[in-house]
Amino acid sequence: MLVLEMQVPPLPLLATVGYVLWPSGVMHAERQFDAFDMIICTKGTLYMEENDVPYNVGQGMMLVLEPGKRHLGSRPTDEETEVYWIHFQYPADSQPKLAQKQSWRQPLLETTNQDVAPPPAVIEIPKFAAVDLRVIVPLLAEMLQLHSMLTPSRSFELQTLFSQLLVQLQRGMASGSHQARSRLLGEKVAAYLADRLNAPFDSAQMERDLHYHFDYLSRCLKDYTGMSPLKFRHYLQVERAKPLLTHSELSLVKIGEQCGFQDYNYFIRLFKRQTSFTPGEYRKRYQVIRLD
Structure with missing residues (x-):
């Protein structure tokens, strides 16, 4: 699928x-x-x-025409035709990349709960594709209503609705791809692991609970996150530990236990491997409460 990739920031603006x-x-x-x-x-x-390049934009289809390109009707409508349109800007020095979408993997970003700069993001929308009108049309109707009586504050609301529309187009593109089943199962495995950090890792139990072979579950999760189930679990455990280290007075041993580590030394090794800090060093560097 041909996709427009927009790096954020900056945001596209309606x-x-x-x-x-x-x-x-x-x-x-x-x-x-x-x-x-x-x-x-x-x-x-x-x-x-x-x-x-010709496009037949039929019912339930969308097309994004690009700035600087010549566009026109190729033939008259042959029936009553209903169309919504949106003109939007994206800074000229940050033009979207037009590319064939090959993978739906979502690599996890390196973040902390003390970051002061926004993490990088990407918006991906199809150039020409089918859309779910049941989701899209209510958003468009609300946008039209706001636009009909625009004020500065309503203009901001309109921009947030436009962002929601882009999110829905991005989600719809992924769910309509040939990899949709794998992606959805990858999301399900990720949520399953996140809900069970305090329980021992058990691949056989995961198979029983999710009704797929562990190898297939692992492949779907890796396609989605780039990680195996065990590595993703370790990532989640460390991410859970970070706010406890910076915002609580719990001992390091207790924090390790609350994040599913029964072996404190293993907690130290894994935390340092993922962050380059030991839990104690991380607490000293990022803590936001005073420990007497």
Whole structure:
């Protein structure tokens, strides 16, 4: 699938949102401007070209036209056609990358609960794809209502709704891919492990609870996070330990126990391997309460 990848920050920002119901026989005008034009068709078919590449945007389809490219209608509508559109900007020095999406892996970021800079993020939306109108149209309707009586505060609300729309397009693209089953199971395995950090790691019990062979569960989780189940469990254990070290007066041994470590020395080794600090060093560096 051809995908627009936008690094965040900066955020893409909505310029306008609109709606039209065209009768049969109408053709989109020819134009070229410096904004992205997202078209979502909810009825009929809109026939478009972008730099001589044709697109039939039928019911339940979306197309993103790119700035600087020439786009126009390729033929008139042959039935009543309902279309929503959104013009949005993304800084010229941070142009999205147009690429074929090959993998849905979501690598985990290195973070602490004391970070003062936002972590890197990415928004991925399809160039041309089917969308779930049941999810998208209510958002578009709310956006149109806000836009009809725009004030500075409502403009901010409109931008947050646009961000929600992008999230839904990103999720819908992943759930509609041929890897959707694997991705959803990877998410399920991740949640399963997160809920059972205090219990011993038991691959046989995981098989019984999730109704798949452990090897398949492991493959799905690795496709999703890049980690094996045991490595992901260790990652979660260390992440749970971090706020306890910085925001509580619990002893290091007690924190290790609360994070599923019965062997304190193993807790130290694993924590240092993942963070380059021992638990004591991490507490001394990042603690936000005073321990007498």
